[in-house]
Amino acid sequence: MSNITFEEIMFTIMEATQDTFKSYMGTDIYAGKVEKKIDPVGSDVVGIIGVAGDRVGYILFATEMPSAVQVAKELLMLEDADEDSINDAVGEITNNIAGVFKSKYHEQYGSVALGLPLVVSGRIRPINEQPPAPADGMMRVQCKGVTIPFRTMDGRISFRVMVYM
Secondary structure, rough: OOOOOOOHHHHHHHHHHHHHHHHHHHHOOOOOOOEOOOOOOOOOEEEEEEOOOOOOEEEEEEEOHHHHHHHHHHHOOOOOOHHHHHHHHHHHHHHHHHHHHHHHHHHHHEEEOOOHHHOEEEEEOOOOOOOOOOOOOOOEEEEOOOOEEEEEOOOOOEEEEEEOO
């Protein structure tokens, strides 16, 4: 997998995210400026998929609660979204994005495996940032990678996909 550049991975994840939203929800999403850091500060809900094999890392889907609710309602075709449906929807979106990555690179290079989706509710902050007091319900992570912001044109859904590999 050493022949695959990080930029190729990033564009695969971008395309997978846009295709997932279009296919499963009929929703067009637009990517913003890519930042060369993992910075999910202020995220209420985070889906995490571990990647193993020749290249190891994580794919994260981070969003605030209003967008998470909207994603769950649209993906699962619900009137209202409770905590379980939000977790299911965020896990499913994260899993689909990571699944495209696995499919593309497993056939070409082999040795790509995905972990089960983990959905975390609460705030997530980089480990080098001092948490505001009190730090209850906060998880800090140490990561380097990229953050890709996405949103719908009308702004009803906004989120970030982070790639660490």
